[in-house]
Amino acid sequence: MKRRNFIKNAALTGAGLAIGNSITSCADSKSKDNSSQTIALTSKAELPLVIATWHVKNATTKAMEVLQNGGNALDAVEQGCMVEEADIKNSSVGKGGLPDRDGNVTLDACIMDKHGNCGSVVYLQNITHAVSIARKVMEDTPHVMLAGEGAKQFAISKGFKEEDLLTDSSKKAWEDWKVKSEYKPIINIENHDTIGMLAIDKNGDIAGACTTSGLAYKMQGRVGDSPIIGSGLFIDNEVGGCVATGLGEEVVKTVGSFLVVELMRHGKSPQQACEEAINRIVSKPNSNYKDFQVGYIAVNKKGETGSYSIHQWFSMTKFQDGVNEQIQSDFYLKP
Numbered sequence: 326m327k328r329r330n331f332i333k334n335a336a337l338t339g340a341g342l343a344i345g346n347s348i349t350s351c352a353d354s355k356s357k358d359n360s361s362q363t364i365a366l367t368s369k370a371e372l373p374l375v376i377a378t379w380h381v382k383n384a385t386t387k388a389m390e391v392l393q394n395g396g397n398a399l400d401a402v403e404q405g406c407m408v409e410e411a412d413i414k415n416s417s418v419g420k421g422g423l424p425d426r427d428g429n430v431t432l433d434a435c436i437m438d439k440h441g442n443c444g445s446v447v448y449l450q451n452i453t454h455a456v457s458i459a460r461k462v463m464e465d466t467p468h469v470m471l472a473g474e475g476a477k478q479f480a481i482s483k484g485f486k487e488e489d490l491l492t493d494s495s496k497k498a499w500e501d502w503k504v505k506s507e508y509k510p511i512i513n514i515e516n517h518d519t520i521g522m523l524a525i526d527k528n529g530d531i532a533g534a535c536t537t538s539g540l541a542y543k544m545q546g547r548v549g550d551s552p553i554i555g556s557g558l559f560i561d562n563e564v565g566g567c568v569a570t571g572l573g574e575e576v577v578k579t580v581g582s583f584l585v586v587e588l589m590r591h592g593k594s595p596q597q598a599c600e601e602a603i604n605r606i607v608s609k610p611n612s613n614y615k616d617f618q619v620g621y622i623a624v625n626k627k628g629e630t631g632s633y634s635i636h637q638w639f640s641m642t643k644f645q646d647g648v649n650e651q652i653q654s655d656f657y658l659k660p
Contacts, residue, residue, distance in 0.1 A: 370628020422538025521568025549573020595631030
């Protein structure tokens with residue numbers, strides 16, 4: 326089942342988060358297994374390895390191509406995410422992404438390398454490859470995050486070209502929404518998704534990236550978890566990495582990707598860590614988890630992987646040892 330079809334089967338409810346044009350500078354619940362244990366591998370994992378949220382085989386193919394040609398994990402996740410950003414049929418990422426309620430396509434992205442360096446852009450307009458701008462922020466500025474007009478002007482200064490990201494298809498969907506929907510911060514199920522990718526190269530080094538156009542028809546200025554290091558993405562090269570997808574407001578509340586990596590640091594397998602992070606969300610008092618989706622994917626230093634979500638039909642694409650496959654995630658809310 327494709328991402329959009331899945332999201333049409335579970336409700337998403339949340340309030341928009343506001344953010345201005347700014348530059349930010351910066352250098353226990355019930356679970357299936359509460360024990361802190363490490364699952365030993367019977368054999369060494371085959372490297373390189375790429376995993377990504379949802380069914381994105383073209384993206385993982387590109388990332389693996391980079392790795393097999395001698396590229397590093399950081400190059401792989403950037404170029405893999407760029408495939409989805411350029412695909413106008415993917416209405417949740419990059420060009421062709423569904424707009425906010427005022428008709429503006431705004432992009433959020435982040436990237437993180439093996440050294441813990443990171444870069445992020447939020448509320449970026451008119452530039453397709455948000456993930457590449459995030460990398461430029463990481464490598465060419467003293468900052469971690471650039472926002473809005475500042476992010477766009479920085480991208481232009483680096484040679485990126487402005488273009489209209491609102492395609493005919495996305496514009497029509499937005500016009501239909503204006504007729505059918507009320508202007509209030511209640512988000513329907515079909516409105517959101519994210520592409521997150523993790524890679525381990527032949528040297529055993531880990532990198533990750535996350536990119537999205539965010540909630541469709543969101544309030545102007547809303548930013549979710551995807552560009553926030555520790556929420557949408559976190560990498561620790563000594564431990565592993567994690568990326569999140571789903572309702573960003575809920576991921577931010579538990580700093581979900583950082584939580585998964587810390588659980589792995591303390592001995593949980595990637596699968597156990599993803600499950601525990603979802604349990605933290607659903608066990609919160611007054612949680613309306615039946616009305617929204619969150620999913621995590623993770624990899625540890627040994628090359629073990631895991632994925633888990635609240636609702637059914639979340640999936641992970643995994644490319645390893647010559648096999649590029651879609652893997653359906655286990656989930657919390659059983660029928």
